[in-house]
Amino acid sequence: MTPPAAFPSFLVHYQARIADALDKLVPAEDLPPEQVHRAMRYVLLAPSKRVRGALALMAADVCGNEERAAGAASVAELIHASSLVLDDLPCMDDASLRRGQPSCHVLFGEATALLASFALLNLAFRTLTRVYEDHLAAKLVTLFSDTVGTTGLIGGQADDLLATDQAITFERLERIHRLKTGVLFSAAATGGALAAGATPAQVHALSAYAKNLGLAFQIIDDLLDVEGDPAATGKGTGRDSTHRKATFPAIFGVEASRQRADELVAEALAAIAAFGPEADPLRNLARFVGCRRR
Amino acid sequence: MTPPAAFPSFLVHYQARIADALDKLVPAEDLPPEQVHRAMRYVLLAPSKRVRGALALMAADVCGNEERAAGAASVAELIHASSLVLDDLPCMDDASLRRGQPSCHVLFGEATALLASFALLNLAFRTLTRVYEDHLAAKLVTLFSDTVGTTGLIGGQADDLLATDQAITFERLERIHRLKTGVLFSAAATGGALAAGATPAQVHALSAYAKNLGLAFQIIDDLLDVEGDPAATGKGTGRDSTHRKATFPAIFGVEASRQRADELVAEALAAIAAFGPEADPLRNLARFVGCRRR
Numbered sequence: 200m201t202p203p204a205a206f207p208s209f210l211v212h213y214q215a216r217i218a219d220a221l222d223k224l225v226p227a228e229d230l231p232p233e234q235v236h237r238a239m240r241y242v243l244l245a246p247s248k249r250v251r252g253a254l255a256l257m258a259a260d261v262c263g264n265e266e267r268a269a270g271a272a273s274v275a276e277l278i279h280a281s282s283l284v285l286d287d288l289p290c291m292d293d294a295s296l297r298r299g300q301p302s303c304h305v306l307f308g309e310a311t312a313l314l315a316s317f318a319l320l321n322l323a324f325r326t327l328t329r330v331y332e333d334h335l336a337a338k339l340v341t342l343f344s345d346t347v348g349t350t351g352l353i354g355g356q357a358d359d360l361l362a363t364d365q366a367i368t369f370e371r372l373e374r375i376h377r378l379k380t381g382v383l384f385s386a387a388a389t390g391g392a393l394a395a396g397a398t399p400a401q402v403h404a405l406s407a408y409a410k411n412l413g414l415a416f417q418i419i420d421d422l423l424d425v426e427g428d429p430a431a432t433g434k435g436t437g438r439d440s441t442h443r444k445a446t447f448p449a450i451f452g453v454e455a456s457r458q459r460a461d462e463l464v465a466e467a468l469a470a471i472a473a474f475g476p477e478a479d480p481l482r483n484l485a486r487f488v489g490c491r492r493r
Numbered sequence: 494m495t496p497p498a499a500f501p502s503f504l505v506h507y508q509a510r511i512a513d514a515l516d517k518l519v520p521a522e523d524l525p526p527e528q529v530h531r532a533m534r535y536v537l538l539a540p541s542k543r544v545r546g547a548l549a550l551m552a553a554d555v556c557g558n559e560e561r562a563a564g565a566a567s568v569a570e571l572i573h574a575s576s577l578v579l580d581d582l583p584c585m586d587d588a589s590l591r592r593g594q595p596s597c598h599v600l601f602g603e604a605t606a607l608l609a610s611f612a613l614l615n616l617a618f619r620t621l622t623r624v625y626e627d628h629l630a631a632k633l634v635t636l637f638s639d640t641v642g643t644t645g646l647i648g649g650q651a652d653d654l655l656a657t658d659q660a661i662t663f664e665r666l667e668r669i670h671r672l673k674t675g676v677l678f679s680a681a682a683t684g685g686a687l688a689a690g691a692t693p694a695q696v697h698a699l700s701a702y703a704k705n706l707g708l709a710f711q712i713i714d715d716l717l718d719v720e721g722d723p724a725a726t727g728k729g730t731g732r733d734s735t736h737r738k739a740t741f742p743a744i745f746g747v748e749a750s751r752q753r754a755d756e757l758v759a760e761a762l763a764a765i766a767a768f769g770p771e772a773d774p775l776r777n778l779a780r781f782v783g784c785r786r787r
Binding site: 226231232234235236285288290291308309310311313314316317318320321322324325327328329333334336337338340341344345347348349353354356357358360361 | 520525526528529530533579582584585602603604605607608610611612614615616618619621622623627628630631632634635638639641642643647648650651652654655
């Protein structure tokens with residue numbers, strides 16, 4: 200599937216590379232268990248911005264070796280896809296639409312969706328040892344499992360569920376958003392950089408860039424839920440307030456949220472200021488995230 | 494928690510070692526996200542036979558180096574615990590009792606149970622890169638992710654859900670049981686052996702032993718569901734027939750199922766016939782599985 204034309208041209212090159220890599224990773228739909236493979240492909244190959252995968256490739260580009268980063272890019276997308284299926288389930292956020300299409304469990308049933316979600320996470324680790332030599336594979340298994348675990352995505356989702364309907368501080372909401380989005384953005388960039396043989400200084404700068412960008416991305420996601428055009432976002436607007444989720448605009452107002460997102464984009468750009476034109480795709484991505492309306 | 498006194502003495506030594514290793518792996522219950530850590534510990538540290546973990550330690554023993562196998566034993570138990578939480582969910586087998594206690598989702602709610610199940614699988618991979626040097630860690634990530642994936646546990650559970658209420662062949666039911674139980678038994682023994690520096694011939698024999706034992710174990714599980722004492726099995730009897738699951742005794746009769754289990758135990762013992770007294774714990778385990786009433 201080709202991404203919709205609305206994606207900016209600088210992203211399309213990366214999206215196509217990632218889609219190709221992902222397509223080869225998941226077994227064909229006619230191999231058993233057919234319904235699980237079908238559900239995995241449905242979620243993974245749906246048109247998507249592929250921001251996490253693109254971050255891995257762009258970070259590797261900065262380090263002069265984009266070729267080696269397709270594995271890390273795929274793994275970031277696999278983990279993201281797994282988490283989307285999980286978050287949409289009735290016992291979690293109970294979302295029936297995702298990227299303008301029925302959610303995985305709506306189309307395939309809860310049992311198959313759950314198995315697909317586990318299989319996507321599991322395939323992420325399998326991919327690392329298939330693609331990379333042992334030393335790098337082990338380092339990336341550590342990086343990505345720390346990203347998924349109870350001090351990462353899982354911890355963020357757990358706290359997000361608890362924070363529903365509660366008064367919440369700015370710090371706690373930022374922490375939830377950092378865990379739910381920032382850590383995987385950061386791991387994608389770090390993973391791409393490590394695959395490309397980055398220096399520690401390069402990894403440090405790229406990781407800081409991605410962490411700030413991830414938080415900005417999540418705040419803007421919240422803003423789009425309030426302000427956005429449902430046809431463009433692919434979700435109903437006001438979904439978060441219906442579920443009384445803790446969001447930036449609901450708690451701190453639209454203006455303060457927009458301002459915080461702008462600050463974070465600026466911090467992301469500052470983190471990579473020392474790089475030359477090889478980091479221009481990352482700069483474009485930061486501006487795209489800052490201005491996005493979908 | 495100490496295992497109930499009913500476990501045979503040859504297993505208790507292994508159970509204690511595994512319980513110690515597992516206790517150190519999961520963060521404390523008072524660290525956030527508290528409810529997820531609590532659910533993980535509830536499932537992982539409940540009194541259990543720990544057959545999979547014991548297999549890893551016993552296999553390593555045969556290769557003369559039990560010390561190195563605690564990581565592989567823990568990983569087999571982490572993956573097993575993750576799969577139990579998943580299988581018990583309402584959209585899967587809908588089981589409210591496990592090991593005589595309320596299932597994880599009954600006690601903690603579905604959302605927390607699901608996050609705990611993901612976190613346990615994720616922790617399995619994290620443990621491998623924490624415990625072992627890169628080369629061995631990468632090999633074991635490959636082994637265990639193949640064991641979990643759509644040609645392993647996930648494939649078995651998917652086909653098991655489909656096979657409900659359908660006419661089923663002997664071959665298909667054996668395949669489901671091999672995927673649901675045999676592959677993880679085999680991976681546990683293989684993982685323990687690899688950690689202990691086994692030769693390919695040792696790995697081959699131990700893996701064949703464990704694969705056959707796993708299938709026997711599952712058939713006997715089905716038999717206990719029909720014949721067993723619920724106070725001893727910790728599950729209601731007749732649960733499988735209530736859910737119209739495809740089981741050996743339901744489809745081929747109690748006698749034929751018992752006979753097939755005996756054959757498989759004999760095949761397991763034959764696979765390790767070349768080993769000396771260092772394989773006696775494995776022989777005891779095979780006899781225990783063949784005769785178990787819980």
